[in-house]
Amino acid sequence: MKHLIPLVCILCISFFSSCLKAKCTGNCITTTFRGRIYDATTNRGFDKIKVRAIWSNQSQSYLYPEVAIVKTNGDGWFEMNVKINPDDFNSKSLNIQFEAPNGFELRGNLDGNHFYSDKSFYDYDPVTFQQIDFKLYPVTTAKIQLIRTQTDAMKQFNLSYNFNNEYPTNFGYQFNNFNLNYEYTIITTADIYTRITLEKTSMTGSKIIISDSAIFRRNQTNNLQINY
16 A cells, blocks of 8 residues: 555646645745746637745655645736745755646747646745746747758758747758758747748858748638748
């Protein structure tokens, strides 16, 4: 029977409920955690999303003590008032965690896996605790078709894409076979412009940049053709 206890706790966590409840000891201070979860493309808040605060450190594996759990209101706001000991940050981090709605993800892990998204705090900072901002992006896929129409002598080319002028993502890097066409499938955000950039380097070292933009929609086939 003892061997079933860890399994039961893991199952509890998988359903967004921890078997371990954190107990504050020592210099306990009532602290407010406040933030919002919303669609970055429309500013619409997500209602009734479960949000929890948990302590985490390397020795706890999957067993994370839960500090509090609440739900967002109709405009995506949540608030927790809990007692914590600031000294606990010397050995732990506190995570604000939630499960993203279907088809949405944070910019940092845009993959459409519909899994936990979180923000970690490593210091006691009551001001930052009340400025928690979770911008979620709708996820979609798109096929980028590169059609070789030019005869210039290239040494290499590099492709990248971004949206909202944030964090370019490289998704193609080729050095030869420049007489071929290529097709790439990318994961990006829906309903706002994604910019695709192709940078060609010639045999002499000069560079030519070709860019295009498109809005890719959810739940449809998205294609963009670029001649190079």
